[in-house]
Amino acid sequence: xxxxxxxxxxxxxxxxxxxxxxxxxxxxxxxxxxxxxxxxxxxxxxxxxxxxxxxxxxxxxxxxxxxxxxxxxxxxxxxxxxxxxxxxxxxxxxxxxxxxxxxxxxxxxxxxxxxxxxxxxxxxxxxxxxxxxxxxxxxxxxxxxxxxxxxxxxxxxxxxxxxxxxxxxxxxxxxxxxxxxxxxxxxxxxxxx
Amino acid sequence: xxxxxxxxxxxxxxxxxxxxxxxxxxxxxxxxxxxxxxxxxxxxxxxxxxxxxxxxxxxxxxxxxxxxxxxxxxxxxxxxxxxxxxxxxxxxxxxxxxxxxxxxxxxxxxxxxxxxxxxxxxxxxxxxxxxxxxxxxxxxxxxxxxxxxxxxxxxxxxxxxxxxxxxxxxxxxxxxxxxx
Numbered sequence: 603x604x605x606x607x608x609x610x611x612x613x614x615x616x617x618x619x620x621x622x623x624x625x626x627x628x629x630x631x632x633x634x635x636x637x638x639x640x641x642x643x644x645x646x647x648x649x650x651x652x653x654x655x656x657x658x659x660x661x662x663x664x665x666x667x668x669x670x671x672x673x674x675x676x677x678x679x680x681x682x683x684x685x686x687x688x689x690x691x692x693x694x695x696x697x698x699x700x701x702x703x704x705x706x707x708x709x710x711x712x713x714x715x716x717x718x719x720x721x722x723x724x725x726x727x728x729x730x731x732x733x734x735x736x737x738x739x740x741x742x743x744x745x746x747x748x749x750x751x752x753x754x755x756x757x758x759x760x761x762x763x764x765x766x767x768x769x770x771x772x773x774x775x776x777x778x779x780x781x782x783x784x785x786x787x788x789x790x791x792x793x794x795x
Numbered sequence: 796x797x798x799x800x801x802x803x804x805x806x807x808x809x810x811x812x813x814x815x816x817x818x819x820x821x822x823x824x825x826x827x828x829x830x831x832x833x834x835x836x837x838x839x840x841x842x843x844x845x846x847x848x849x850x851x852x853x854x855x856x857x858x859x860x861x862x863x864x865x866x867x868x869x870x871x872x873x874x875x876x877x878x879x880x881x882x883x884x885x886x887x888x889x890x891x892x893x894x895x896x897x898x899x900x901x902x903x904x905x906x907x908x909x910x911x912x913x914x915x916x917x918x919x920x921x922x923x924x925x926x927x928x929x930x931x932x933x934x935x936x937x938x939x940x941x942x943x944x945x946x947x948x949x950x951x952x953x954x955x956x957x958x959x960x961x962x963x964x965x966x967x968x969x970x971x972x973x974x975x
Contacts, residue, residue, distance in 0.1 A: 640930035
């Protein structure tokens with residue numbers, strides 16, 4: 603009898619705590635961003651899901667050189683869930699060194715929730731081979747912020763083009779003037795390792 | 796490269812044009828502690844980046860949030876805070892953003908002593924981006940409520956007809972449109 607009561611209790615709790623999940627494929631997410639209700643689209647719980655496995659091709663370690671600087675990006679796929687919006691998305695960490703190996707910027711060891719880790723973002727409307735990551739730099743108060751676009755191409759998608767589209771939002775507490783951008787504002791070519 | 800256009804207004808009614816920032820499309824809203832009463836600027840529409848997808852050759856577009864940014868909110872609050880020193884009436888303080896999705900104005904009816912303990916730009920940017928995925932007005936109002944946390948910031952939408960509608964959140968976190 604005890605077991606039956608426990609089972610009924612567990613089932614009741616699952617029913618009450620269960621929210622209807624509305625699924626949006628990751629490649630369709632961009633279509634919702636301009637809507638009044640964004641990705642929520644009038645629903646209580648939305649999952650932006652990588653149903654067609656379109657995000658995996660961006661993951662891995664990517665390296666390249668541009669303007670005498672070495673760029674290394676480590677891109678992973680993850681799932682976030684704030685109880686209202688669940689999302690399959692990409693995170694990107696990076697290390698930039700100069701020609702002498704001196705570190706210009708390094709976010710490789712930062713945790714997922716660090717603002718300095720690039721985070722998705724969406725597959726752009728124009729191509730399933732390009733993804734937009736949100737960028738917040740360590741001098742974001744002085745304009746290090748914007749959107750990083752990554753595009754895969756080549757045989758087996760082993761090449762990547764990457765660039766920063768600067769937003770340049772300046773905060774009140776910026777006292778040093780506009781900060782130099784550390785991510786490439788021109789297109790840099792990376793190779794999958 | 797597309798840029799925003801905007802002005803700050805001083806207490807004598809004079810408008811000064813804003814400059815753009817470091818390679819970006821945003822404007823640097825410079826505030827004069829003794830004189831600034833508000834700002835007005837245009838937000839861009841989505842614009843082509845000038846870059847193309849290497850696989851398909853299709854040009855891609857930079858999407859723009861047609862709403863005040865966290866930096867805009869902080870600047871607005873700073874103008875409000877300065878009324879403690881410059882004798883500008885708080886009722887004159889404003890921030891206005893003009894976009895193809897509508898014109899929005901911020902006003903402040905709270906206590907300027909509550910404008911304190913603001914977080915870093917990095918934290919605000921991150922919180923804002925995540926919330927704005929849930930809708931332009933809803934995301935922004937939730938950002939004010941949950942992250943800026945200063946009572947008395949009011950958001951108004953000015954329709955093309957000239958009608959002004961206040962935007963607030965109800966208890967369930969949905970947007971309510973009021974009447975003026």
